[in-house]
Amino acid sequence: MVDKLAGVSRRKVLGAMVAGAAYGLPSLVSAQTERRDLPVPPKTASAQALARDEGFWKEIAGYYDRTQGIVNLEHGYWGKMAHPVQNAFIDATRMVNAQNSFYARKDYSDDARLSVHRVAQALGVHDDEIVITRNASEAIHNLIRQYKGLTPKDAVLYADLDYPSFKDTMVWLKGAYGVNTVEVTLPQRATQAEILGRYLDAFDANPNLKLMLITHVSNQHGLVVPVSDIAAEAKSRGIDVICDSAQSWGLLDYKISDLNVDWAGFNLHKWIGSPIGVGALYMKRGTLAKVAPYPGESDPENSRASTRVHMATSNFASIITIPNAIDFHEAIGAANKEARLRHLRQLWTNEAEAMGHIELLGGLDEESWTGMGSFRLQAKNTVADARDLQQRLENDFGIFTVIRVGLASGSCVRITPQVFTSENEISMLIDAMKKLS
Numbered sequence: 001m002v003d004k005l006a007g008v009s010r011r012k013v014l015g016a017m018v019a020g021a022a023y024g025l026p027s028l029v030s031a032q033t034e035r036r037d038l039p040v041p042p043k044t045a046s047a048q049a050l051a052r053d054e055g056f057w058k059e060i061a062g063y064y065d066r067t068q069g070i071v072n073l074e075h076g077y078w079g080k081m082a083h084p085v086q087n088a089f090i091d092a093t094r095m096v097n098a099q100n101s102f103y104a105r106k107d108y109s110d111d112a113r114l115s116v117h118r119v120a121q122a123l124g125v126h127d128d129e130i131v132i133t134r135n136a137s138e139a140i141h142n143l144i145r146q147y148k149g150l151t152p153k154d155a156v157l158y159a160d161l162d163y164p165s166f167k168d169t170m171v172w173l174k175g176a177y178g179v180n181t182v183e184v185t186l187p188q189r190a191t192q193a194e195i196l197g198r199y200l201d202a203f204d205a206n207p208n209l210k211l212m213l214i215t216h217v218s219n220q221h222g223l224v225v226p227v228s229d230i231a232a233e234a235k236s237r238g239i240d241v242i243c244d245s246a247q248s249w250g251l252l253d254y255k256i257s258d259l260n261v262d263w264a265g266f267n268l269h270k271w272i273g274s275p276i277g278v279g280a281l282y283m284k285r286g287t288l289a290k291v292a293p294y295p296g297e298s299d300p301e302n303s304r305a306s307t308r309v310h311m312a313t314s315n316f317a318s319i320i321t322i323p324n325a326i327d328f329h330e331a332i333g334a335a336n337k338e339a340r341l342r343h344l345r346q347l348w349t350n351e352a353e354a355m356g357h358i359e360l361l362g363g364l365d366e367e368s369w370t371g372m373g374s375f376r377l378q379a380k381n382t383v384a385d386a387r388d389l390q391q392r393l394e395n396d397f398g399i400f401t402v403i404r405v406g407l408a409s410g411s412c413v414r415i416t417p418q419v420f421t422s423e424n425e426i427s428m429l430i431d432a433m434k435k436l437s
């Protein structure tokens with residue numbers, strides 16, 4: 001957070017603070033997390049070697065409070081703040097609450113600008129291409145709903161592995177504009193080449209496609225979609241692309257330029273580890289004309305991405321804690337995080353490959369996998385089957401997971417470790433899976 005002491009309101013805050021802690025005001029929150037509060041990975045180790053270093057990841061686990069009473073392998077919902085981030089958030093919450101409108105009306109916009117800057121830097125884009133949102137849903141819903149110029153002659157495309165609410169919003173376009181909807185269905189397990197092939201087939205079969213939704217990492221089974229290749233082909237056919245990167249940023253190590261898309265939605269409260277209530281919208285410079293401002297907002301030059309969202313009163317403390325979350329994320333190292341999470345997933349999927357009673361879902365080649373994966377019992381793909389499996393894991397083995405519903409191949413249970421998950425906890429999952437036969 002930026003220095004709260006420039007300007008009148010900041011001087012007054014300082015005055016109150018210097019006068020004593022009697023007012024219960026927090027200490028000033030700093031823009032950057034103190035170096036000594038951040039983890040320091042050994043410089044000599046490659047990400048792959050570090051991924052297997054239980055000692056290092058045990059140190060990382062020490063930065064987090066643990067879920068009590070269960071082995072929690074459902075970390076795809078939202079991330080968890082590490083202690084330095086949580087402390088910054090608590091300080092920020094106390095400061096915002098104490099200073100109230102005096103802070104929000106005078107100094108908040110500078111702090112929010114710094115947060116935008118840190119997001120833009122981390123994603124490798126310009127500050128004016130990033131808008132902070134409350135979550136990825138806000139970013140993606142606005143892109144879909146505010147996309148201009150659809151007519152009944154057009155078609156829009158999504159896939160079975162897309163986020164359910166976004167599929168529904170794509171279908172909503174049919175009622176709103178009379179467009180046709182096209183759903184790509186992917187095999188239960190797929191390689192990058194097969195996924196690309198399915199999208200290309202759909203492009204060939206539907207020459208009137210105008211807009212598509214694409215998901216970088218599916219919430220269903222962590223499958224990585226080759227966004228860059230698909231987007232290049234879509235653009236060459238005049239199809240506009242909205243990319244859902246809600247689950248991928250921080251789970252994978254990449255920059256926006258790797259995706260080759262003009263519009264995307266992100267979450268910081270998943271794998272970047274910010275407080276809940278922070279997402280981001282990316283809109284590339286020069287591409288705003290096709291997406292209307294939020295109703296009531298005005299942007300005659302189509303140059304202000306911020307007009308595509310209306311944030312109103314939001315969680316100021318969450319937003320000004322973004323720099324601290326990015327500090328912690330970058331201190332571990334994005335490549336180190338990705339490698340560790342892949343390693344943990346590989347431990348159980350390698351064993352599961354040999355279990356005749358288990359069906360794995362997701363990637364067939366390593367490029368198509370992330371740290372997140374899903375499985376079901378052989379031929380048990382109904383919602384009731386998945387619910388039963390989730391309950392058995394929870395009640396009989398003390399392992400918490402979540403069911404996923406929406407894939408063409410049926411329902412499943414998703415396994416999502418975090419950077420604080422140990423190999424030992426994955427061994428408990430493997431033992432449970434063996435006993436599920």
Ligand SMILES: Cc1ncc(COP(=O)(O)O)c(C=O)c1O
Nearest residue numbers: 135136137163218219244246247
């Ligand atoms: C792929 C994907 N898209 C979108 C979302 C929605 O995220 P949020 O609820 O934070 O908007 C999720 C959440 O799990 C997701 O996994």
